Amino acid sequence: MTVRNAVATTLPPTLLLIALIGAWQALVSVGNIPPFILPGPAAIADQFSQFREPITGAALVTGRNALVGLIVGALLGIITAIISVTSWVVDKISEPIISALAVVPIVALAPVLYSMFGAGSEQARIIVAGLAVYVPVYLNTLTGLRQVLPVHKDLMRALAAPSRDIIRFVTIPTATPYVFTGLRMASALAVISAIVAEYFGGPRSGVGSFITTAAAGSNYAQAWAYVFGGIVVGLIFYTTTLALETYALRKAGRR
Template structure:
């Protein structure tokens, strides 16, 4: 009971600290802006830990964060294997193939006004569909190993990437294109020097949407059949064995991988589109 009371106390304490910080004079500094969400996250973890211990929640319902951390530290080699199978091979492989293919198709499509008019609505439509459902079909075609997961990822990222790139290639206005024309620029010159750079913010938007989709595709496809390694496999079998600490450890890996992947793409965007208004602050 004391632990539950302590949990309430921690919650109130964390909130009070954050209130002081957020309404204080330093609220706009970078340190405070990082500290407040960090304190909130820590408070949440502490409350979770104390509540699970205080109320004696069984492991099969919700393991305490300390248990998850212990499990995480103890099974690092296993987690690394799953990570390299699912993320490095399945998700990343599919991501590179899918985004590259969509990029090339977008440049080809852009040459024909007719094709663009036809493909954009279709692409927008397909991008909203539950594409993960193709996983059982692709597992049947490409086998249980990572190739089938990469194939699911290719299908998932292709259309969001295509739609964004095609939209980006339309970004230049008549004036700019006329200027290139007066320079007697060839198609390739105006593509490389004007239209591709102008399309970059859109391209990166597509790339950023695709990072999450790639992870979702690779993990969910493993629910439909996989070798005995991989994050989706580990999650579904550990759930079956009620080893929830392992499931949570995998989710931590997925969360870290997801934010890292997104962060890397965002960093690349920052360095390549430094000129765009959205990057200037």
Template sequence: MTSVRAWDKTRVIVAPVVFGLACLGIWQWLVVAFDLEPYVLPSPGAIGEQFTDNVGLIAKAASATALNSLYGLILGVIVALLWAGTAASFRLVREASAPIVMAASVVPIVALAPVLYAMFGQSVQTARVLIAALAAFVPVYVNTLRGLLTVAPIHRDLMRVYAASPWQITRTVTLPGALPFFFTGLGIASSVSVISALVAEYFGGPVDGLGRAITSAVSSSRYALAWAYVVGAVAIGVIFFVATSGLERVSLRRR
């Protein structure tokens, strides 16, 4: 029985690694077999070589993008939680804010980024942080609000029968029931905040971050280097997702 469980845990790690290596092998074979030009698709070997040779530059650019994404994620989550709590408590706020949230969810970054750069200036990171915050706000707000409203009325009525205070009802019934919904939104937000901050870097701001680095590499026809910067962006997204997943696991286990 113990060996079966150990194999199941090992398979969770081994299977994705084997599949990923197989995909890289097929990718390398396609590039060599069809003699693809680097501007069409560079080989994994060339990308890996550029990543190794420029790991310091990639790490520096990735740290700038990661910080903007993190600040935006934190800001978006805080605003979303406050807004969701208010909307769950007051129906008027919930109904009035629905069109605003819907509009925020469909705002294109390509249109918003230049406007924010004009408002706050090209020399600061404010626009990038706000774009990441807006992207993170929507999934956290929607999922948290749904969680707060999902608690069955019978559970609240039972707590009132036992003379529980509103805060006790919130702490023991409402918040625990909404927690899984919140982490669902947080998992989505952790990814879209990185994507949004990265895309915002294409349209201006300080000369740092992965978005500007990718643009610069492509403009100088260093396509394998551009893909190496993309690998750095993927690494940030994986780190954010793993961190939020770990936080979810610890929080739900304690609950």
């Protein structure tokens, strides 16, 4: 991407963001909106500057839990999708299980998991994030694997290609975009689930815990500052996944 293209891509959303922040501040100032309803960007920025160290620490804890949940949930989703596409028995058995997981309010499991692993453990938050990740990664990977046309595999076999080459040149390139679509969806879900799970108890260490504490103490601007920290974590996860997807698809396209 050239510098001109990069500027053309990033400038419009940047200007829009600046305009929205300016309108937000003007609305709060002119309308005399109480802080408990909506604090202004200036107050939030001031709180973020004052509490940048605890916000950074809390964001790292939430990010670590979300990352572990993302990795574990994604690996399990990909592996079980591969097994399902190669075994019709597993495929049929997994259908009702996945359907049930898709409608279960995952974050509502946090209090139960805290009682299982202890109120001082981060395991409950990791499990919640992993479960939230598992379903979209599994479904998208399974869809991608099913897009491989039998005629392509038959052609490779007719050319005496070994199984590893069929997987390398047919299955993986076809399924890769679907896998990364699931990962992009899951990256945001992992962060959101980890933060929401922190609302329900556990150690006072993550972004969600400090949001509830600040809001309970009527420190609404501070609560929004922690919300901003959570947004930054989510953006880092999403942009990293997007960068990995771009790299993987370009590499696959050069083959």
